[in-house]
Amino acid sequence: MGVVQAIMSVFADDGDKLRCINCADGRTRITFLARSPLYYVCVSSWGEPESVTRFHLEYLHLQILSVVTALQLQRIFEKRTNFDLRRLLEGAYTYLASLHPLDLAMTTASLGALRIEPSLRNKVADALVPTAKIKDMLYVVLVAGTRVITLARPRKHSIHPGDLHVLLNTVTSSSVRDAPASWLPICLPKFNPNGFLHAYVASVRPAAELTLVLVSGGGGDGFERVRGWCETVMKKLEDDGTLDAVERAAKASEYSVADLGIQGLRHFVYKNRAHVQVTTPRWEEPYESLGARRRLITMYQRIHDAIHAKSGQEGQLKLQYIRTEHESVMGWITQPFELYITLSPRLPKSAVVGAANAVARWAKREEARLFLRDAPVF
Amino acid sequence: MADAAASADKSIQVKLVLLGEAAVGKSSVVLRFVSNEFQANKEPTIGAAFLTQKCRLEDRVLRYEIWDTAGQERFHSLAPMYYRNAQAAVVVYDVTKAASLDKAKSWVKELQRQANPHIVIALAGNKVDLVNNAAASSSSTTEETSEDEPDDATATPAELAQAASGDGLRAVARDEAQAYATEAGLLFFETSAKTGEGIVELFTEIAKKIPIEHILASTRGGGANRPGGAASGSNAQGNVNLDANNQTPKNACNC
Ligand SMILES: Nc1nc2c(ncn2[C@@H]2O[C@H](COP(=O)(O)OP(=O)(O)O)[C@@H](O)[C@H]2O)c(=O)[nH]1
Numbered sequence: 001m002g003v004v005q006a007i008m009s010v011f012a013d014d015g016d017k018l019r020c021i022n023c024a025d026g027r028t029r030i031t032f033l034a035r036s037p038l039y040y041v042c043v044s045s046w047g048e049p050e051s052v053t054r055f056h057l058e059y060l061h062l063q064i065l066s067v068v069t070a071l072q073l074q075r076i077f078e079k080r081t082n083f084d085l086r087r088l089l090e091g092a093y094t095y096l097a098s099l100h101p102l103d104l105a106m107t108t109a110s111l112g113a114l115r116i117e118p119s120l121r122n123k124v125a126d127a128l129v130p131t132a133k134i135k136d137m138l139y140v141v142l143v144a145g146t147r148v149i150t151l152a153r154p155r156k157h158s159i160h161p162g163d164l165h166v167l168l169n170t171v172t173s174s175s176v177r178d179a180p181a182s183w184l185p186i187c188l189p190k191f192n193p194n195g196f197l198h199a200y201v202a203s204v205r206p207a208a209e210l211t212l213v214l215v216s217g218g219g220g221d222g223f224e225r226v227r228g229w230c231e232t233v234m235k236k237l238e239d240d241g242t243l244d245a246v247e248r249a250a251k252a253s254e255y256s257v258a259d260l261g262i263q264g265l266r267h268f269v270y271k272n273r274a275h276v277q278v279t280t281p282r283w284e285e286p287y288e289s290l291g292a293r294r295r296l297i298t299m300y301q302r303i304h305d306a307i308h309a310k311s312g313q314e315g316q317l318k319l320q321y322i323r324t325e326h327e328s329v330m331g332w333i334t335q336p337f338e339l340y341i342t343l344s345p346r347l348p349k350s351a352v353v354g355a356a357n358a359v360a361r362w363a364k365r366e367e368a369r370l371f372l373r374d375a376p377v378f
Numbered sequence: 379m380a381d382a383a384a385s386a387d388k389s390i391q392v393k394l395v396l397l398g399e400a401a402v403g404k405s406s407v408v409l410r411f412v413s414n415e416f417q418a419n420k421e422p423t424i425g426a427a428f429l430t431q432k433c434r435l436e437d438r439v440l441r442y443e444i445w446d447t448a449g450q451e452r453f454h455s456l457a458p459m460y461y462r463n464a465q466a467a468v469v470v471y472d473v474t475k476a477a478s479l480d481k482a483k484s485w486v487k488e489l490q491r492q493a494n495p496h497i498v499i500a501l502a503g504n505k506v507d508l509v510n511n512a513a514a515s516s517s518s519t520t521e522e523t524s525e526d527e528p529d530d531a532t533a534t535p536a537e538l539a540q541a542a543s544g545d546g547l548r549a550v551a552r553d554e555a556q557a558y559a560t561e562a563g564l565l566f567f568e569t570s571a572k573t574g575e576g577i578v579e580l581f582t583e584i585a586k587k588i589p590i591e592h593i594l595a596s597t598r599g600g601g602a603n604r605p606g607g608a609a610s611g612s613n614a615q616g617n618v619n620l621d622a623n624n625q626t627p628k629n630a631c632n633c
Pocket residue numbers: 398399400401402403404405406407417418419420421422423449504505506507508541569570571572573
């Protein structure tokens with residue numbers, strides 16, 4: 001640890017930020033990120049672009065800030081530069097570790113919405129929105145696992161995808177999920193890196209991982225008020241059968257790439273740029289194994305890096321196509337969407353382009369079901 | 379009317395908070411009480427978990443609203459919010475970890491100073507299953523133990539290893555804890571969330587000691603100016619999700 005700190009401070013003195021070291025084996029890379037007063041280091045041999053590693057480290061930083069605010073960190077390390085942060089993070093390791101590098105929503109910096117009938121989504125939305133002003137109420141979100149069904153927010157406060165990932169990662173940690181309800185302090189760093197909000201998390205249909213999350217901007221003693229609204233929402237959702245319908249929909253929300261009926265198509269990630277949301281089919285052969293999945297995601301990440309010119313490439317590419325012995329992968333970025341598709345390597349490039357167009361048409365047609373388009377405001 | 383606190387099913391709501399050092403077994407004690415289950419590798423609580431469970435006595439039914447708090451240092455400043463309106467508290471320590479009793483004592487002191495003066499406090503020495511067999515024959519080869527090790531991060535694995543090896547040594551004598559509890563006016567139990575020993579007794583004895591008349595009186599006196607007080611009448615119905623566990627009343631206090 002001391003070594004890392006020494007190396008980093010030398011570079012910092014030079015006014016030159018140490019970014020990464022490529023090891024002699026040609027595969028391993030050590031990536032550094034300084035977010036004062038903390039240093040993050042990642043050793044990886046997956047072959048993902050450096051920009052991706054750094055992005056993950058940024059997320060780890062956000063998740064740490066959700067537990068210890070930036071202000072607390074600053075104060076602690078002003079007093080004691082050798083403070084062992086582990087003391088403050090005690091009990092948080094499991095969900096720090098659960099930030100998943102293979103999470104496609106995170107990789108594309110967007111949120112994952114649950115595929116559901118728009119009418120049902122609207123019914124939920126109607127139930128979530130506070131009818132009268134509830135002091136300090138910030139976000140009311142119904143999720144299935146980490147997929148958002150709908151989210152109600154005050155007109156003035158949108159929610160940053162980074163904050164949403166941090167929130168969802170925390171509320172899906174097993175100790176919160178196992179409890180019928182929890183009340184926890186959480187810092188959403190993009191909202192305010194220096195203060196805690198409080199989240200009331202109710203596990204409403206554990207079998208479908210349906211969770212109702214209510215975030216309050218007030219102090220911890222706002223509990224009764226927030227719980228009161230949670231119960232009102234629950235009653236509305238239960239009484240007219242909406243919750244049962246949502247539970248059924250959540251269980252059936254995953255889809256197969258075969259449903260699209262596109263020749264040779266194996267997998268894709270479609271991001272709706274206006275709504276900052278992604279949709280992706282469930283993993284199927286030949287990507288059932290973790291190794292194959294990781295290989296494919298690394299390919300997506302490289303293409304993502306290229307089409308966004310994240311590594312100092314000269315200009316953004318609109319289209320990037322890579323063919324390996326395993327698969328053909330293409331990335332395509334346009335104004336309304338970003339698309340990554342995977343096909344059998346035996347198909348010609350023209351077929352890949354044709355498939356991309358077909359997926360884009362499908363996503364446009366299905367948009368209302370795939371994405372959360374008009375999250376209610378109050 | 380008294381039925382503000384005694385809701386539709388005539389149960390009386392009692393707010394109970396669990397306090398104690400991290401990893402002594404607070405969540406496990408609650409899980410045993412509410413669902414009659416035990417999880418060997420329970421993950422640390424974040425913030426506080428909120429659960430409910432009914433407790434039937436001969437002449438009345440109590441509905442516990444339980445706050446299971448996280449024991450980590452960083453959550454300490456939140457504790458007053460949970461115990462401020464509580465009518466009962468369970469302060470838990472781990473019978474194989476002496477330092478956890480010290481922590482329990484400091485919680486008791488804080489409660490006696492700052493909580494509701496009528497609060498019923500119970501002290502629970504948990505994980506008694508680890509010492510039940512090896513009680514008499516403590517092994518002689520005691521190496522430098524980690525008890526006074528300041529770094530929690532290393533103390534925990536050591537403790538786990540000790541537990542896993544099956545000869546967890548009793549670090550807090552029953553008599554000592556009992557004497558302290560008597561002196562401080564606490565109920566006292568040794569419990570095991572793992573085997574269930576002492577758990578029902580713990581919650582039942584608390585229930586018997588709760589000054590019901592006092593709760594009802596304070597409710598009648600106008601719940602409105604006691605936010606979050608005993609009444610919370612408006613929340614009594616509709617919380618189907620929180621009550622899901624009560625569908626198996628076999629685990630409630632069976633007395
Ligand atoms: N042997 C034994 N282990 C227990 C008992 N209660 C809890 N544990 C274990 O101790 C650890 C911490 O328990 P937990 O309930 O999370 O403690 P908390 O932090 O006080 O809520 C977990 O691994 C539990 O499985 C018990 O009565 N006996």
